[in-house]
Amino acid sequence: MELYAPIFVLGGIGAAFVVVSMIAGSLLGPKRYNRAKLQSYECGIDPTPQPVGGGRFTIKYYLTAMLFIVFDIEVIFLVPWAVHLDALGVFGLVAMVLFLVNVSIAYAYEWRRGGLEWE
């Protein structure tokens, strides 16, 4: 149990800091809202396209996010394969190539059917 004590302490400090600073900020900080502050990105550039009804992002972001998840998650299989590349040999290589071909076919479909176009 002693082994974990520093971790718990650190975690406790971190949490306390978050809570305290949020409360303190809302109590102490000045509140002057303007248009720029309410925007999604406070860099001054308007998001395209605009959120519908103020605040909600358009569906296109979700679409891209979904595509990202699908292709991103495949790396899960690449890492263990890479770690044991030697032991798995040709079999592993062929298997991984086939796997990547399949993923690229999905990518090709996405691309040809306009999933990657913003408008």
Place this chain on the structure above:
Amino acid sequence: MDPMNYIVLAAIVFTIGAVGVLVRRNAIIVFMCVELMLNACNLAFVSFARMHGNIEGQVIAFFVMVVAAAEVVVGLAIIMQVFRTRRSASVDDANLLRH
């Protein structure tokens, strides 16, 4: 530390997810609760893998992550489509089919 505690934690997380599915109306949140349940399963798998000293549980956890991602994509697509039709993501609004 008794590794069984992780299993208990997994069970608790799983229960939280299950309860969330029952009490939340927003389809996205219902769905997130399902993902929570899957993650609880993953926690249980890796804990058991540790306890048994074999690797199967970890391998399963990897696969579960991929499956969960695929499920996210399919699920979000469906929920999004319904939202566009009904302008509502509440699961309770979709009840034309009943009795």
Place this chain on the structure above:
Amino acid sequence: MLSYLAAEPHAVTAAADGVVHSTAWLMIAYPLAGAAVLLLGGRRTNAWGHWLAVAMSLAAFVWAALSLVQLLGLDPAERSRSVHVYEWLTAGSLTIDINLLIDPLSITFALLITGVGSLIHIYSVGYMAEDPGRRRFFGYLNLFVAAMLVLVLADNFVLLFLGWEGVGLASYLLIGFWQHKPSAAVAAKKAFLINRVGDMGLLIAIMLMFGTFGTLAYAPVFASADAAGSAVTTVIGLLLLLGACGKSAQLPLQAWLLDAMEGPTPVSALIHAATMVTAGVYLIVRSGPIFEAAPTAQLVVTIVGAATLLAGAVIGCAKDDIKKALAGSTMSQIGYMTLAAGLGPIGYAAAIAHLVTHGFFKAGLFLGAGSVMHGMNDEVDMRRYGGLRTAMPVTFATFGIGYLAIIGFPFLSGWWTKEGIIEAAFASGGVTGQVLGWAALLGAGLTAFYMSRVMFMTFFGERRWAADAHPHESPRSMTLPMVVLAVGSVALGAVLVYGYRFALFLEPAVGAAEHHEFSLATLLTSWTSLTALAFMVAGVAFAWVRYARAPVPRTAPRGSFVTVAARNELYGNTLNEELFMRPGQALTAAAVSFDEKVVDGVVDGVARGVRDSSEGLRRMQTGFARSYALSMLFGAAVVVALLGVNLV
């Protein structure tokens, strides 16, 4: 795999079986082919289809007759033959073969079904001449004959069940044949519902038999019935009885038969009088060894039979509709057979003999009724008949013979066979035997009364016809079958019963029973026979006083041009009737109301209960995905709990 062939000692190969027996399946195939051609052939077969149906039915009859000849050529001990057709299904350790059992009992039935069936086919050619659905009608009739043959020729319970369902289907189709009449549709539905109860009993009995005996072929099941213990056989017996009650319209499942009279009259004659409704009796006699191993079940069978024979007779007294009066009579007569079948081997031959003769005279009576209706513009109310004997002489003569046969007029068919049942009832001994015997005797008196009532109201007395009625004799194709059936009603009883010929013939199938030396003198002078005769005379006399000597009140014609005076007369007469025979009326009213309120009430109540709970459960399907998830979680909790029990 225990197949029938292994256990049956005198089953022989096809080669040794002789041509007729080895091709016994043709008996079924002929009418089945006829049905297929008629039902699938469409309008092309309209012109000649009915003759094809008649030919197919006759062919089956010829085959049955040839089978009988071949059977008689065998040594009595060899007279139970199983003919293998093909292996139908193998499920685990159970193999069901399509085997046909040719033995005296099944051949008797096959002859009755195809013989009476053919006559009724011929009759229907005339009766249905004007009906646009005639082709379909004959298709169903042929289908019925085929299914009924499957039922009686089966050598195992599964095949029997196939035929059982088949006749149910054909009966259902034929009751609802005139679908444009809402009452016919309702009647068909009622028959279906009530029969389901019986069928379920049979099916559960079959499953229990499989569970107990590990096979469903007759021979091995019956061989081990004794060893199974009386608790099991009693349950099986009672379930079989439930099946029999449904099919044979015995209490408490009798309600459908009266409504079934909505079907065309030839159907009432063939299915609801001569053949299908006797399938229950066949089932009980065939399953004799099971009942013999379960005395309690046997006792219940006899009680059901006795109660039905009285209830049916009382209902027969109350109905003005000629077909419904005859239907009540059918119930009552089948009650006799059930009673006898419940008495064990001593009663089997009596039951089957009565079944055969009843098949003839009751079919004849129904065909006669149909002929009357045919001549009277489909009028069924006997109060609108009267004095028809001159207008329809052939119908009168044949109906009259059937009438004399059913009331047990000496030396006609019914006398011989009913006497057998009464005697068997008394011979079974003890208080039960006395009660059953007296019930049978009382039934004989009631039979005489209500049948005389039908006879007098229809053929005697003044003419109470509707204004537009022009009664006329029916065409030759209708009267011919009636004549043949009348001949059977006269002679068949003596042929079967004299010298215990029929009992000896059936012995290989149902087992031997004690019987003393036959002598006509003892039969004539026995006290039961004399008492029955006295009851019969009393019944006829009473009916004569009530319906032949006194004028019969007529009810309002359907055209509703009735005068108020006629109505008053009717009311007055009703009052007279009420005063004159209040006890009888009360009894009949009670019987009818029991039939309508309690029995229908139970059937309706069950149906309504299912429907209401269905509506309630339907509401649980709320359409909310979250409530579905909740029910899943609930289910998961139940499942976990059920497995958690193992830890305790």
Place this chain on the structure above:
Amino acid sequence: MNPLPHTALAAPVITTQPPQIDYALLAPLLVVFAAGVIGVLVEAFVPRPRRRAVQFTLAALALVAAFVLTVVRVALLPAGGAGLTVASASIAVDRPTLFFQGTILVMAIASLLLIAEHRHGESAFAAQAATVPGSEEERAHVLAGSQHTEVYPLVLFAVLGMLMFPASNDFLTMFIALEVMSLPLYLLCGLARRRRLFSQEAAVKYFLLGAFSSAFFLFGIAMVYGYAGSVNFAVIHDTVAAGGAGALPGGGPLLLLGIALVGVGLLFKVGAVPFHSWKPDVYQGAPTPITALMASGTLVAAFGALLRVFYVAFGGSVAEWRPMMWVVAVLTMVLAAVVAVTQRDIKRLLAYSSVVHAGFVLTAVVAASAEGLAGAMFYLAAYGFTTVGAFAVVTLVRVHEGGAESGDIASWAGLGRTSPVLAGSLALFLLAFAGIPLTSGFIGKFAVFEAAVSAGATPLVVVGVLSSAVTAFFYVRIIVLMFFAEPAEARPRVLRPGRLTGAVIGVGVVATLVLGVFPGPVLDRLSPAPGAGTAEAQSVPGGFATTADLFANR
């Protein structure tokens, strides 16, 4: 729970040997998968007008080829013994697998014909699913004649999952198969051309509840893994059989919890009460050809998996899970039959009927014997043919020419007069559902009830018989309505069956009759030859030491 000995927490040993894979035994799966992938490429590169023809040809060829390969594989199995396992024992190729895969492929081909049926350029699927129902955009797509040819690869992937599901020999493969089967089906449910709100709602419900149930399934797997330290069925079975040697100390409760939760996941897929609530809604909302696929193929696959899990992995715990199956089977047979009585929509009615039939098959599962397995297999095949045929008939009865399907049963009144052949076929299917003799339904019921009775589950069979009496009532009600009732005011329009739909109905009729009249050859083949078990070790009827010996698992 006691802390584990410290040695158990040692770093896992990783063995990395490339696995030996017998590709010939996996050929049907690979063919279907390859066709699905090529289908995606077709979507990407083949010009729009030719896609449908190419996709249909590709899918049909792949399914037929897979079926042929499945039949050929029967010869590859060693004589005697149950079969082989492939790919590190993750897939079992044995007689049940081959039977289930063959059945699934036949059902898939039939459903594919319904999916491909076109009238006036219209299929059962939305022109463009991404458009909002009722919008201008949707109308534009309809007018342009757009169509979703993605349906074909999706169906192929779903079929791939179905083929893997009953063949899986470990829980990981089974879980993947479950998802590969389910994910495309979720999407396909939402693609109906008409009544799109219903369809989308069906997709959402199916998806949310399906994901919910697979979470239970997965947690159950985790528990079983925790008990046995492996997800391989044979290992789990052996661990149980060895009385827990090699299992997690004190892990008994884990196993029970695992059995329960895995059971929940599988019972959800077969639609047993109380996990059935998705079925009526989804069956009603989904495009009818997809409903046909789910009611036949998915049901067969799910039962195949259920049988394998409970007979092999949990084959040593029959006494533990039997009471649970009893309760579920009784609930399923009784409640679904009762609810079905008052249904007014034909697809909902068929959905409840599918639930009841699942209950009948569960009685065979309860038997835990060779007969139970054979009975369930026969029942599923027989039911599959009949139900595909029934749904094919449903696709033809429309509100008006070119309109939506007329699901309201009341509007089917008098159909027997206007379309005797169609109504006759449906009547035959309904009679088969009701279990009337000389139809496949009777033989199937007989086989499963017989198995249950031999296993001593007579009360269950009594409930089954009562329930089938109730079901007969509502099936016959439809027949009566079609043949004996006056045609309704708003008479539906009955389309002439196209060649594809006609073929499906025809095959359904023939299969229903042939399996009813001559079931012998099929039933014979399903009854396993007495196994190697010695006479003393025959705890399972038919000469098997355990239910696991009915399958190949090593």
